[in-house]
Amino acid sequence: MKRSKLDRKEHIAAFLFILIPLIGFALFTVGSMFFSFMYSFTKLNPIKHYDPFFSIIGDIWVGFDKYKDLFTHELHSERFFRAIGNTLVLLLSVPLGMLAGLLVAALLNNRKIVGSKIMRMLFYLPAVSSAVAMNLLWRFVFNHEYGLINMLLHNTGLKWLDDYALIKTAIIFKNVWGGLGGTMIMYLAGMLNISRDYYEAADIDGANGLQKFFRITFPMLTPITFYLLIVGVIGGLQSYVDSDVFAQGNVGAQTIVYFIWKRGIGEWNYGLASAASVLLSVVIMAVTIVQFRFSNRWVFEE
Amino acid sequence: MENTTIQSNNRSETVKKVTHIATYTIIYILLIGGSLMMFFPYLWMVMTSLKTNPEAANTLQLTLFPKVFQWKNYVEVWQKVDILIGLKNTVLIEISVIPVGTFVTAMAAFSFAKLKLIGKNFFLLLLMSGMMVPYAALLLPQYRVFSSLNMIDTLWPLILPGFFGNISMMFFFVQYMRGIPSSLFEAAKIDGAGYFAQYVRIMLPLLGPALAAQIVFWFVGIWNDYFAPSVYLSVNEEMTLQVILGKLNSSIGTGNNLPLVMAGAVLSSLPLYIIYICFQRFFIESMAITGIKG
Numbered sequence: 001m002k003r004s005k006l007d008r009k010e011h012i013a014a015f016l017f018i019l020i021p022l023i024g025f026a027l028f029t030v031g032s033m034f035f036s037f038m039y040s041f042t043k044l045n046p047i048k049h050y051d052p053f054f055s056i057i058g059d060i061w062v063g064f065d066k067y068k069d070l071f072t073h074e075l076h077s078e079r080f081f082r083a084i085g086n087t088l089v090l091l092l093s094v095p096l097g098m099l100a101g102l103l104v105a106a107l108l109n110n111r112k113i114v115g116s117k118i119m120r121m122l123f124y125l126p127a128v129s130s131a132v133a134m135n136l137l138w139r140f141v142f143n144h145e146y147g148l149i150n151m152l153l154h155n156t157g158l159k160w161l162d163d164y165a166l167i168k169t170a171i172i173f174k175n176v177w178g179g180l181g182g183t184m185i186m187y188l189a190g191m192l193n194i195s196r197d198y199y200e201a202a203d204i205d206g207a208n209g210l211q212k213f214f215r216i217t218f219p220m221l222t223p224i225t226f227y228l229l230i231v232g233v234i235g236g237l238q239s240y241v242d243s244d245v246f247a248q249g250n251v252g253a254q255t256i257v258y259f260i261w262k263r264g265i266g267e268w269n270y271g272l273a274s275a276a277s278v279l280l281s282v283v284i285m286a287v288t289i290v291q292f293r294f295s296n297r298w299v300f301e302e
Numbered sequence: 303m304e305n306t307t308i309q310s311n312n313r314s315e316t317v318k319k320v321t322h323i324a325t326y327t328i329i330y331i332l333l334i335g336g337s338l339m340m341f342f343p344y345l346w347m348v349m350t351s352l353k354t355n356p357e358a359a360n361t362l363q364l365t366l367f368p369k370v371f372q373w374k375n376y377v378e379v380w381q382k383v384d385i386l387i388g389l390k391n392t393v394l395i396e397i398s399v400i401p402v403g404t405f406v407t408a409m410a411a412f413s414f415a416k417l418k419l420i421g422k423n424f425f426l427l428l429l430m431s432g433m434m435v436p437y438a439a440l441l442l443p444q445y446r447v448f449s450s451l452n453m454i455d456t457l458w459p460l461i462l463p464g465f466f467g468n469i470s471m472m473f474f475f476v477q478y479m480r481g482i483p484s485s486l487f488e489a490a491k492i493d494g495a496g497y498f499a500q501y502v503r504i505m506l507p508l509l510g511p512a513l514a515a516q517i518v519f520w521f522v523g524i525w526n527d528y529f530a531p532s533v534y535l536s537v538n539e540e541m542t543l544q545v546i547l548g549k550l551n552s553s554i555g556t557g558n559n560l561p562l563v564m565a566g567a568v569l570s571s572l573p574l575y576i577i578y579i580c581f582q583r584f585f586i587e588s589m590a591i592t593g594i595k596g
Binding site: 036129 | 325326329330332333336337340343344346347350358359364406407409410412413414418419420422428432434435436437438439440441442446449463465466469472496497498525526528529532533543544548550563564567568570571574575577578582
């Protein structure tokens with residue numbers, strides 16, 4: 001009797017403790033998601049229409065027209081497909097950054113390396129630097145007249161920031177530079193957790209350093225690789241600063257989120273922007289579910 | 303016979319030595335080359351910020367160091383751009399969000415890690431599912447709501463959501479708290495401590511370095527946040543440091559003056575670098591204690 005009363009008290013306290021995040025989730029995530037979803041079926045223009053869901057919903061309802069626009073409307077579909085293409089190409093920086101981070105981690109994962117602490121700090125520095133400051137810096141580095149890159153290449157005059165393909169190359173390079181520190185830290189943390197026994201056994205069998213890396217270290221790190229890939233792809237699908245600050249809106253680097261922002265806040269075409277954001281959410285959720293299904297290690301377990 | 307074995311042993315020893323030295327040479331070349339590539343852009347940023355504009359935009363010759371160090375660039379950018387206002391706004395968001403948000407987050411994590419609750423796993427998965435919704439999909443409705451509350455061009459849209467906690471931080475705390483023995487809380491319960499007291503008096507102090515690390519991470523995240531602030535803030539008086547910085551290139555008095563833009567970039571990043579150097583341990587180590595197994 002007394003025990004169950006105590007239990008009930010605990011359940012109530014436990015629920016109250018998680019109530020604030022739950023309310024936040026209901027308001028900011030579920031509520032917003034619901035409205036985004038509804039907007040995507042309307043021609044809502046926030047300047048013209050007030051209170052769309054209680055009085056005028058019938059007047060602005062357009063069904064699947066906005067989704068159709070995304071894929072068939074002459075202007076919108078061209079921009080939308082371009083945004084998808086750009087976003088996908090820019091995702092290349094995720095595996096490249098992981099590869100670079102893994103290489104650096106493998107080299108630094110050695111107690112005998114002098115100055116490994118300082119090097120670690122240097123490689124991780126971009127991760128704590130302001131993305132805006134770094135974008136301004138790299139804009140300058142890639143400037144075609146007086147930028148560092150063209151100076152080093154002896155004034156080739158390549159217009160990195162204007163050309164449709166070159167600007168993507170520049171962004172990928174910049175993002176690999178900026179992202180490898182984060183992956184390096186994760187890989188280093190993973191390497192610390194690999195038992196020494198495996199390496200000692202390999203030593204007895206006479207394995208060399210490369211063999212140990214490819215036969216022990218790399219396979220043991222696959223969960224981290226998988227995690228980094230998923231998180232990187234999810235983050236990359238939402239990239240925005242590159243389009244806005246680095247490319248200053250250049251068409252060669254407009255991403256999906258830039259498209260959503262431009263159509264929504266810039267042109268007040270809420271329906272079209274919401275339709276694109278609903279599709280983006282579906283893709284990101286699919287990627288996340290793949291993560292949960294394929295990698296049991298990352299699923300939260302009791 | 304014996305002699306040749308010793309000889310070949312000696313030879314294999316020298317071969318081993320040579321490969322050892324060669325390996326380390328390659329490792330050091332790669333690492334030092336990499337470090338230089340990481341560091342050089344920063345050096346260039348600082349050096350450019352100390353040049354005159356014609357010097358920085360010199361198309362003929364690559365020079366790293368300025369002829370005369372133009373410290374006055376910093377004075378000029380300080381006067382022309384409202385860095386102080388940006389700093390004030392950014393700090394205002396930090397000090398309102400972080401104490402409240404962290405307290406709420408750790409409290410929820412305590413509940414998930416240590417208390418009995420029906421449907422606990424469901425709630426946890428529910429909250430975590432929010433992490434996979436892109437912010438861009440939430441932006442428009444939130445913009446409408448904040449605009450109807452007359453909160454555009456105020457800091458509220460950036461502060462209010464933070465009061466409800468930070469889910470990725472919560473996930474981290476749940477993991478961490480599970481490693482703390484439950485017997486501590488059983489003992490406190492017998493002494494008559496309520497659940498809230500258990501959280502504040504026992505759990506919070508035990509979080510120690512994990513708490514500090516997560517706070518530092520969140521601090522850096524808020525400091526560098528750009529998308530939401532740039533959408534909500536368009537009036538100079540309300541802009542955060544990053545939004546002001548984002549506008550530096552095109553506007554606010556700097557024209558196309560490269561050294562000034564770079565000086566602004568250095569100035570606005572400086573507080574973060576100081577924090578990074580002071581709390582370096584937390585940045586690197588907190589990654590290692592996230593419970594990620596290789």
